[in-house]
Amino acid sequence: xxILSVNAGSSSLKFQMYEMPEETVLISGVFERIGIENSFxxxxxxxxxxxxxxxxxxxEVAVEYLTNELLENHIVDDLSEIKGIGHRxxxxxxxxxxxxxxxxxxxxxxxxxxxxxxxxxxxxxVGVRAFQKIVPNAVAVAVxxxxxxxxxxxxxxxxxxxxxxxxxxxxxxxxxxxTSHKYIVNRIHEILGRNDxxxxxxxxxxxxxxxxxxxGKCIDTSMGFTPNAGLIxxxxxxxxxxxxxxxxxxxxxxxxxxxxxxxxxKSGLLGxxxxxxxxxxxxxxxxxxxxxxxxxxxxxxxxxxxxxxxYYVELGGCDAIAFTAGVGExxxxxxxxxxxxxxxxxxxxxxxxxxxxxxEALITSADSSIPCYVVPTxxxxxxxxxxxxxxx
Ligand code: ADP
Numbered sequence: 001x002x003i004l005s006v007n008a009g010s011s012s013l014k015f016q017m018y019e020m021p022e023e024t025v026l027i028s029g030v031f032e033r034i035g036i037e038n039s040f041x042x043x044x045x046x047x048x049x050x051x052x053x054x055x056x057x058x059x060e061v062a063v064e065y066l067t068n069e070l071l072e073n074h075i076v077d078d079l080s081e082i083k084g085i086g087h088r089x090x091x092x093x094x095x096x097x098x099x100x101x102x103x104x105x106x107x108x109x110x111x112x113x114x115x116x117x118x119x120x121x122x123x124x125x126v127g128v129r130a131f132q133k134i135v136p137n138a139v140a141v142a143v144x145x146x147x148x149x150x151x152x153x154x155x156x157x158x159x160x161x162x163x164x165x166x167x168x169x170x171x172x173x174x175x176x177x178x179t180s181h182k183y184i185v186n187r188i189h190e191i192l193g194r195n196d197x198x199x200x201x202x203x204x205x206x207x208x209x210x211x212x213x214x215x216g217k218c219i220d221t222s223m224g225f226t227p228n229a230g231l232i233x234x235x236x237x238x239x240x241x242x243x244x245x246x247x248x249x250x251x252x253x254x255x256x257x258x259x260x261x262x263x264x265x266k267s268g269l270l271g272x273x274x275x276x277x278x279x280x281x282x283x284x285x286x287x288x289x290x291x292x293x294x295x296x297x298x299x300x301x302x303x304x305x306x307x308x309x310x311y312y313v314e315l316g317g318c319d320a321i322a323f324t325a326g327v328g329e330x331x332x333x334x335x336x337x338x339x340x341x342x343x344x345x346x347x348x349x350x351x352x353x354x355x356x357x358x359x360e361a362l363i364t365s366a367d368s369s370i371p372c373y374v375v376p377t378x379x380x381x382x383x384x385x386x387x388x389x390x391x392x
Pocket of ligand 1: 205234
């Protein structure tokens, strides 16, 4: 059965088409700069990568190009062969603890949740509508970034702010990257051959979050009301003292938008180092002796260690730690520093095994108190699995 996995952003649209249940990727691609000049798309099919520069005034046009590629490459002979489309939706609030079929009611609810994800939810929905027009018979399924974290209890998800902020305005921790954390913990369960265990999953990329998971259920996660909580990220601050905001607004006369922009786009590794939000540039800066790059990475690593330590205690122990996403899968030096910083827990790095990028591997030694793994994430296949579930 042909299932599409879709991730639509405000100016981009990523897709992968799967043959299910085999999970074979038939074609994948990304449309970029939708609604902006110089738009283009790249597709991967039959082991080839092709880039085409085309006008993409909106998502609907991108979906038309996408479906034409499916037909021209004989992935399908008729669009009715596409039975299901899984859409990544960022925010399901506290309404969805699992994926659901995207009917009009769900669309309305996702729209109502826009104030919680003003950039993401409307963009996700534009993608959904574009596919509804062009592939109307496929079952559309919403796969929420927040769903996996809905198992947290109030002690974990409430903030110590006035209770009516929670009741009236939905101010609570929601957590994000849920699809990735779920994929990683499932994989750890497979590797260890059991699921009655405690796992700490570290999704550290440009954005980053850590989850504490017991028996497959999330009990805590580092992102919060928005994705700008918890870890130090590429350009996001992560946890800060909230009172800095009114202080800086008063000092600089900045608007709320300017402050929000500074906390999301000018902070994190970029803010501290002054060089870049990209951890490869930070590593190059460290090589070149840049002190602020050194400081940025030390702060970044310490925050990760602190969250792992916190979750170790919260879980009452831990059976495995997993690293994923851009930094987690690829940065040998960041993983090494994190694991060395956890040595007090008896965790021991295997330097040679850690010399790995983008591949699944056990990176701690046999006498390590907790095994640590690199597990490349695959959110696309999770989205396809959930869509397939509703089409079987
Ligand atoms: P996003 O959150 O945007 O999906 P990714 O998961 O792709 O981000 O992660 C991007 C981050 O991964 C960047 O900071 C990048 O520097 C880092 N990264 C990718 N490859 C490497 C590498 N070989 N060494 C160190 N960092 C890497």
